[in-house]
Amino acid sequence: MKFEFRKKHRQQAKPEINDPGDDQMRQPFRRASVYVNLLLITEAVIGLLLLLVTAYYHALFTGYLSEIECRLVSGYLFGIYVFGAQLVVTFLCSVSMWRRLWRRRCTPNIRLLLAVWLFYSCVIIASGFGCVWNLYRGVEVLESAAETSLTRGIDMYYSCPEWKLLWDGLQWRKECCGVHGYKDWMSAEWMPRMEDNCSSTVLAPYACCKRSCETCFNNFQPGEGQSLGASSRQPFPALTAGSINTNGCLPAFTSAVWNFFYFLLALWVLALKFLIVLCCMTKFILHRQNEGDGCDYVGLTDEDGHPLVVVKYPCNVRCVTIGEDDMVSDVAPDVNYCDCPELENDECGY
Template identity: 85%
Template sequence: MRQPFRRASVYLNLLLITEAVIGLLILLVTAYYHTLFAGYLSEIECRLVYGYLFGIYVFGAQLVVIFLCSLAMWRRVWRRRCTPNIRLLLSIWAFYSCVIIASGFGCVWNLYHSIDVLENAADTSLTRGIDMYYTCPEWKLLWDGLQWHKECCGVHGYKDWMSAEWMPKVEGNCSSMILAPYACCKRSCESCFNNMLPGDGQSIRGSNQQPFPALTVDSINANGCLPVFVDAVWNFFYILLALWVLSLKFLIVLCCMTKFILHRQNEGDGCDNVGLTDEDGHPLVVVKYPSNVRCVTIGEDDLVSDNIPDANYCNCNELDEEQCDY
């Protein structure tokens, strides 16, 4: 196939590589947010998240594999003459690429409708984690790391800790005191870590319970961790949607370029023998001959005869130019 304009193959390869890079970005972004979501959930809820993200993993892998393989396909196509088989191959390739992009839209749409499900799963999981804070070391490590790194406290707020069944109850005269883990403290608060036990004059019932520091609203992060999780899910959705839109735009450019290349081949390169005619408008026939044949001499009498003419072969390298008729 002939290139319809200068460096057409270079531009086409850049588009194919761009599509593969977009697929790789989708895989990396999905893996990052998958790890981020797993930090909020238990093992059962993590399996639920993996079920929702599995289709996105497949979509990104398809973009990488298909368009990297398309580089090798187009490299071979450029070396061949445009035939109906080539046209069929490129049509099937364009259709299959469109199906992949359409499946990506299905993944984005599925994630959009799953945000409420993921929010409810995170709410249930984190609430259960508060109840198991001192009975399950895994949940204690998860909550401490989550509240310290995300700068949040509790599921919906710091009051979730005070309403836990195992938390010591504060008497009425100590209503201004807040009981919460140390991880809820603000990083900029120096006095937050000074006293581990409650201050003087603060009586707490249930002294057999695990002591907690007496904190104030100003010394802790009052916002809950669940809104942080929901914001992360929406950020992942917007990033995935942007990558899908980019892949769709580049695919449209690829399809338009493929259509233009086939159109130019159909006009100038004789695809389906269209465009190759003589002065009277009769179509010309392209005849392929072996590589060892240099010259074929056919007389005028042979052209008007119904019988197959005897071809006279000669080697132009051995004969003079005057003796070899083209």
């Protein structure tokens, strides 16, 4: 008994078994490709949110610091920018990669590609943990840098216009006064000393006034108020503690740093969870493919229950004859090539 596979014309060659797993990977469950794409897009969205949150807090931190300290903050946040960009680029490109993989057969090369891709994705998430840990260890450093910068800004309030604009804008927006409190202004070297009978009077910039205080700006004209000694640079208004914001600006900076840390930690945890789900789904898909759900042609039988044999031959082969003894052998038989110009011939000459 012999099985013959014949091909009269290349254009008319059609396989008798149209197995969906013959040319492409099978989806082991319904809409598997859709779920994979959703996970990949979610990871990219997390990376985009990470970039936006980092940019927002970066601009917020620089409002408290001078140019030198701003460079320090940029160095701390650079790794977070890189981490967010890696998430966006890697997983957006992965969407295109998976779309191509579904149209390919599950070969060892495909399995190796997915293994390398999973390893690289895990490395990216691990680098994100390093960014979170670096920011956590640097909170005290950033707080110390902000304190030094703001204290120097009080000493240079009138000698440097940039610092005057920064302090006035910062105190008005954040509704704070001084570094740790309003007394930081009164302890400045250039500030005139108050007499003991004026203990209820506070010397501070107008930006320290409460927005709801209507009497804070009353009866004040340029040239009036407390003079700054012999230099008489600019008068300071005599205010009361009840008309100004008594809280300092440094606690607001520290609170912003911790809020940014918590946002960063939450986004990293989300990225890690979705990556774990994606890894498990990828491993399950590869496991089903290895079981013959589209890779190894296992379990293909004819109508009588006999196992089917899939034979692939070069395009220049007209006829391949396999004997019955060869079918039960564990060793691949030698292929005999012949030319069968007509389908009516039952035997092929060797």
